[in-house]
Amino acid sequence: MALGLLVGAAYQISRARDFQLFGEIITHGPRDMPQIALTFDDGPTARHTPALLQALADGDAVATFFLVGRDIDANPEAAAAIIEAGHEVGNHSWDHPRMVLMSPAAIREQIIRTDATIRDLGYEGPIQFRPPFGKKLVVLPWILREMGRPTVMWSVEPETLLGADAEANDIAIHVVEQAEAGDIILLHGMFSTNQATRDALPEIITGLRERGFEFVRVSDLIDPADD
Numbered sequence: 001m002a003l004g005l006l007v008g009a010a011y012q013i014s015r016a017r018d019f020q021l022f023g024e025i026i027t028h029g030p031r032d033m034p035q036i037a038l039t040f041d042d043g044p045t046a047r048h049t050p051a052l053l054q055a056l057a058d059g060d061a062v063a064t065f066f067l068v069g070r071d072i073d074a075n076p077e078a079a080a081a082i083i084e085a086g087h088e089v090g091n092h093s094w095d096h097p098r099m100v101l102m103s104p105a106a107i108r109e110q111i112i113r114t115d116a117t118i119r120d121l122g123y124e125g126p127i128q129f130r131p132p133f134g135k136k137l138v139v140l141p142w143i144l145r146e147m148g149r150p151t152v153m154w155s156v157e158p159e160t161l162l163g164a165d166a167e168a169n170d171i172a173i174h175v176v177e178q179a180e181a182g183d184i185i186l187l188h189g190m191f192s193t194n195q196a197t198r199d200a201l202p203e204i205i206t207g208l209r210e211r212g213f214e215f216v217r218v219s220d221l222i223d224p225a226d227d
């Protein structure tokens with residue numbers, strides 16, 4: 001019973017978006033600057049990266065892509081196109097495992113191998129890390145802290161809240177209405193199931209800009225002094 005409670009509590013902590021036992025966790029940037037970071041998790045995929053990049057280019061918006069190392073390896077041209085377009089690339093693990101019960105060595109390997117793959121593409125900026133499934137618990141933040149890196153989460157998640165059947169317009173309205181200065185928006189656009197998000201992107205960009213926000217990379221949002 002006591003063990004069950006403990007496991008339950010640990011699970012709740014691992015799920016919580018803005019709490020962890022130690023290590024810096026970031027869910028948003030400063031609230032006094034009219035800046036927003038659009039972030040896209042997973043991939044890249046050869047099939048859907050071009051549409052995302054096109055929508056961002058059309059809207060003259062920069063974004064941050066948290067990429068999976070294995071998928072970069074499989075689709076290097078898609079990853080290179082993201083970098084070429086001037087977007088930030090983050091590390092979203094090597095193969096998107098559930099990291100809660102992984103050994104420290106295995107977690108380190110997931111992070112280091114993906115960093116190396118990103119660097120092999122010639123990427124020079126800071127590489128932020130976002131855990132797969134938003135899970136972090138104890139070992140992962142400990143390792144990230146050792147590496148001097150925060151755990152980068154998010155503060156607006158339209159797909160999660162609206163569900164898999166959400167239409168593009170619902171996603172766009174949610175983001176445009178809910179976003180506040182400093183928010184980090186979590187989006188997924190790399191798979192066929194993410195069509196609504198891809199379709200929502202032009203309206204998200206236009207709507208947020210009409211509200212006076214500018215788009216910045218996650219690294220610039222969370223560390224504005226470090227230009």
Ligand SMILES: [Zn+2]
Binds near residue numbers: 041096
């Ligand atoms: Zn993911």
